[in-house]
Amino acid sequence: MNRTLPRFLYYLFTAFMSQSIVFAQSPVERALPDPLRLLQDTASITGGSMATDEGFREDNTKILRDRIAQAERRGNLRVSGMLHVRYGGLFLRNGAVDSAAFHFETAVKAFSTAGMPRGEALAHTGIGLARERTGDVTGARAAYTAALGRARDLGDQPTVALLNALIMRTYENETGSHAKALPFAREAFLSTPANAACALATRARHYGELLLALERDAEALPVLKKSLEHVNTCGDRLQKAEILRDLGILSYRSGRYEEALRYFEKSQQADPKLPALRLMRDSYLKLYAGSRIAQDSNRSQYYSRLYRLFKDSVEQLLNSRMLSPDSFTRELAEKSRVLELIERPTALEGRALSTDQLAYNQQLTEAELERLKTEEALARMSQEKMQDKVADNEREEKIRELERQQALQELELSKKALRESRQRQLINLLLAGVVLIIAFLGFLTYRFRVNKKAHLKLDRAYSELKRTHQQLKATQEQLVHSEKMASLGQMTAGIAHEIQNPLNFVNNFAESSTELLEELRQAGSKEEQEELLSDLQINLGKIVHHGKRADGIVKSMLQHSRGGDPVKSMVQLNKLAEEYLHLAYHGMRAKDPGFNCRLEKQLDPALPEVPAVPQEIGRVFLNLLNNAFYAVGERLERVRSTDEVYHPEVRVSTVSLSRYVALSVGDNGTGIPASVRERIFEPFFTTKATGQGTGLGLSISYDIVKAHGGEMKVETEEGRGTLFTLLLPIA
Numbered sequence: 001m002n003r004t005l006p007r008f009l010y011y012l013f014t015a016f017m018s019q020s021i022v023f024a025q026s027p028v029e030r031a032l033p034d035p036l037r038l039l040q041d042t043a044s045i046t047g048g049s050m051a052t053d054e055g056f057r058e059d060n061t062k063i064l065r066d067r068i069a070q071a072e073r074r075g076n077l078r079v080s081g082m083l084h085v086r087y088g089g090l091f092l093r094n095g096a097v098d099s100a101a102f103h104f105e106t107a108v109k110a111f112s113t114a115g116m117p118r119g120e121a122l123a124h125t126g127i128g129l130a131r132e133r134t135g136d137v138t139g140a141r142a143a144y145t146a147a148l149g150r151a152r153d154l155g156d157q158p159t160v161a162l163l164n165a166l167i168m169r170t171y172e173n174e175t176g177s178h179a180k181a182l183p184f185a186r187e188a189f190l191s192t193p194a195n196a197a198c199a200l201a202t203r204a205r206h207y208g209e210l211l212l213a214l215e216r217d218a219e220a221l222p223v224l225k226k227s228l229e230h231v232n233t234c235g236d237r238l239q240k241a242e243i244l245r246d247l248g249i250l251s252y253r254s255g256r257y258e259e260a261l262r263y264f265e266k267s268q269q270a271d272p273k274l275p276a277l278r279l280m281r282d283s284y285l286k287l288y289a290g291s292r293i294a295q296d297s298n299r300s301q302y303y304s305r306l307y308r309l310f311k312d313s314v315e316q317l318l319n320s321r322m323l324s325p326d327s328f329t330r331e332l333a334e335k336s337r338v339l340e341l342i343e344r345p346t347a348l349e350g351r352a353l354s355t356d357q358l359a360y361n362q363q364l365t366e367a368e369l370e371r372l373k374t375e376e377a378l379a380r381m382s383q384e385k386m387q388d389k390v391a392d393n394e395r396e397e398k399i400r401e402l403e404r405q406q407a408l409q410e411l412e413l414s415k416k417a418l419r420e421s422r423q424r425q426l427i428n429l430l431l432a433g434v435v436l437i438i439a440f441l442g443f444l445t446y447r448f449r450v451n452k453k454a455h456l457k458l459d460r461a462y463s464e465l466k467r468t469h470q471q472l473k474a475t476q477e478q479l480v481h482s483e484k485m486a487s488l489g490q491m492t493a494g495i496a497h498e499i500q501n502p503l504n505f506v507n508n509f510a511e512s513s514t515e516l517l518e519e520l521r522q523a524g525s526k527e528e529q530e531e532l533l534s535d536l537q538i539n540l541g542k543i544v545h546h547g548k549r550a551d552g553i554v555k556s557m558l559q560h561s562r563g564g565d566p567v568k569s570m571v572q573l574n575k576l577a578e579e580y581l582h583l584a585y586h587g588m589r590a591k592d593p594g595f596n597c598r599l600e601k602q603l604d605p606a607l608p609e610v611p612a613v614p615q616e617i618g619r620v621f622l623n624l625l626n627n628a629f630y631a632v633g634e635r636l637e638r639v640r641s642t643d644e645v646y647h648p649e650v651r652v653s654t655v656s657l658s659r660y661v662a663l664s665v666g667d668n669g670t671g672i673p674a675s676v677r678e679r680i681f682e683p684f685f686t687t688k689a690t691g692q693g694t695g696l697g698l699s700i701s702y703d704i705v706k707a708h709g710g711e712m713k714v715e716t717e718e719g720r721g722t723l724f725t726l727l728l729p730i731a
Contacts, residue, residue: 064083064086064087064090065087067083068083068084068087071083077110077114077116078114080110081107081110081111081114081116081119082107084103084104084106084107084123085103085107085119085122085123085126088101088102088104088107088123088126088130091103092126092130092133095133097130097133098130101127101130101131103126104123104124104126104127104130105123107119107123108120108123108124108127111123117150117153117154118156120146120147120150121147121148121150121151121154121156121159122147124143124146124147125143125144125147125163125166127139127143128140128142128143128147128166131143132170137170137174140170141167144163144167144170145167147163148160148164148167157191157193158196160191161188161189161190161192161193161199162188164184164185164187164188165184165185165188165206167181167184168184168185171184178210178213178214179214181210182214185203185206185207185210186207188203188206188207189203189206189207197230197231197234198230198231198234198236198239200227201227201231201233201234201239201243202227202239204223204224204226205227205231205239205242205243205246207223208220208223208227209246211223212246212249212250217250217253217254220246220250221247221250224243224246224247225247227243228244228247231243237270238270240270241268241270244264244266244267244270245263245264245267248261248262248264248267506543510539510543512539513539513540513543516532517536519532520536568613569611569613569614570611571609571611571614571617572609573607573609573610573617573661573663573728574604574607576621577603577654577663578601578603578652580618580621580622580625581601581621581625581650581652583622584625584626584629585599585629587626592633595629595648597629597632597649597650598647598648598650599652600649600650600651601651601652601653602651602652602653603652603653604653604654604655604656606656607654607655607656607661608656608661608730610661610728610729610730611729611731612708612728613708616704616708617728619700620701620704620705620726621663621665623697623698623701624665624701625650625665626697627697627698628650628665628666628722629650629667630669630688631667631669631671631722632648632649632667632669633648633669634669635648635668635669635670638670648667648668648669649667649668650665650666650667651664651666651667652664652665653666656730657727659729659730660710660727660728660729661727661728661729662725662726662727663725663726663728664726665724666721666724667721667722667723668721669721669722671716671718671719671720671721671722672687672714672716672718672722673718674718677714677716680698680714681699681702681712682699683696683699684696684699705726705728708728708729709728709729710726710727710729711726711727712726713725713727
């Protein structure tokens with residue numbers, strides 16, 4: 001991975017760099033192989049190899065899909081990311097840009113999750129290339145920038161250089177783009193390794209040409225000379241010609257025409273291109289005008305002869321390329337590029353010119369007019385040639401038309417016979433078609449009837465299924481209600497015991513009050529009457545107190561059995577737990593008068609109230625407590641025939657946590673076997689004997705706690721006991 005990324009980015013950069021005014025690529029870069037083929041290098045990482053020249057064959061893509069699926073199943077994000085990059089490269093090679101972008105984006109997610117910044121840089125670069133293919137330079141720039149951030153974090157200077165060059169390229173078609181592209185060109189140049197001579201030459205040339213375009217000639221000169229040193233080391237002949245031409249343009253713009261000529265001549269020797277000939281011709285024109293002003297007849301004749309020689313060479317080269325649209329387009333683009341670099345700044349406008357300067361400019365203007373007239377004449381001559389060629393084409397077309405007419409006359413007779421034969425064939429085909437249509441309509445009618453019967457069967461089956469579902473739903477509601485009533489039945493004995501206590505108090509105090517009234521009638525003194533009235537008032541207060549207690553117990557029972565939509569309120573769990581503990585215990589004692597159990601309560605006095613439905617949480621407590629008493633009762637039955645000493649114990653505790661209130665119900669009963677521990681919350685599952693449980697208690701309790709936003713946990717050990725813990729949110 002670490003070795004693949006810089007080389008991959010280098011190929012991506014060099015193979016996709018387009019030729020433009022400032023962002024041109026060197027011939028060495030243009031000769032590099034297809035960058036997408038480098039995606040096949042991931043084969044060394046993912047195991048196996050593939051035929052790179054057959055990129056998008058079905059068997060290759062199937063292998064990649066299978067490997068991606070295998071890597072994702074194993075959770076191997078590294079391999080999955082590299083395979084997505086490879087798959088994206090195949091799609092990008094074959095023009096499926098959207099699919100390529102999808103795989104590169106998937107790779108970014110995989111590498112990001114796996115913590116692989118180099119992989120992220122690789123995938124972001126692929127996204128940038130895909131966006132650039134669609135013309136979305138803004139999206140491409142954003143992707144390259146993301147990749148650049150990863151490369152900077154890694155301190156990978158070669159990759160930083162390449163990504164800066166890619167970002168620089170995205171500005172090439174924007175108005176005023178040179179200033180925006182300049183910092184990226186500079187960083188690309190400064191980040192390139194010192195041993196990469198060709199890359200340094202290219203980056204320095206790009207940076208220098210941007211400085212030229214921004215009229216920063218003084219800064220451009222040392223950069224272009226540095227580029228020339230590197231290109232001499234790497235031996236790139238074509239790039240050397242371009243650098244020499246740029247240095248010549250720099251001298252030309254500064255008025256050093258003889259120095260400019262030397263650069264242009266060297267550029268022409270390295271690569272005989274038309275722009276260099278034009279520049280040499282224009283330089284000789286400038287030197288000719290200067291020698292005329294200086295009245296140097298020898299030099300003026302010499303430069304005049306050279307100017308005419310190069311002017312003829314330019315015209316001849318223009319004529320040789322006039323009939324080639326591709327060559328014309330390339331020359332036009334190159335000419336625009338050179339003109340942009342060679343134009344002088346307009347800052348000297350408005351200054352007074354000397355007489356010599358005016359004469360010099362006049363002669364240059366006259367010479368330029370002469371050159372333009374010559375080029376115009378060449379253009380007219382070329383147009384006349386094109387018109388002659390069009391006329392020749394028209395004559396040839398007329399001859400071909402006559403030949404076609406003669407051939408048509410000769411073919412007319414054979415066509416007539418052919419039409420008659422085709423008519424007979426058409427009639428036969430129509431008859432066959434009618435037969436086929438009738439057969440097809442019959443088949444459709446048959447299929448329609450079959451489908452209609454099938455739909456009727458499906459409708460009946462659906463109706464039956466719906467009716468069964470409604471019956472099951474009604475049965476489920478009945479079972480839940482039965483469980484509710486069963487728990488209410490289990491509470492009855494405890495409730496009766498709880499009600500009996502206040503009723504006894506009411507009866508006792510009522511009898512005492514009757515005796516006090518009798519004594520009040522017989523009392524003689526007022527103080528004695530006041531004392532008896534005070535005692536009577538105390539007795540009546542106690543009667544009211546115990547009556548309200550009995551009333552509260554009855555209301556709790558009614559709430560427990562009440563249907564309809566429950567309403568949450570703030571509940572004191574300590575009070576609720578203590579109340580249901582006594583109800584469950586007395587209910588157990590009502591069924592087994594000889595049953596005794598130690599009750600242990602550890603209730604947090606600072607326990608906050610929680611929002612809950614009291615009757616539902618009470619039902620949960622009651623289910624857990626009934627199960628606890630049942631478990632200790634079962635163990636007590638088992639140890640009666642043995643010598644084991646066993647003391648039944650049921651524990652209830654509450655504690656306040658950070659965001660929850662915990663309520664625990666524990667026992668030292670039989671415990672739950674490990675084989676059924678995972679099924680205890682399933683509906684209709686029970687470990688009790690037949691007829692002693694519906695199997696819905698824990699299931700309903702679990703659903704109630706979940707509906708309150710809480711959680712129910714269980715800890716158990718077979719033969720030692722069980723601990724259920726409820727976690728209810730405070731708010």
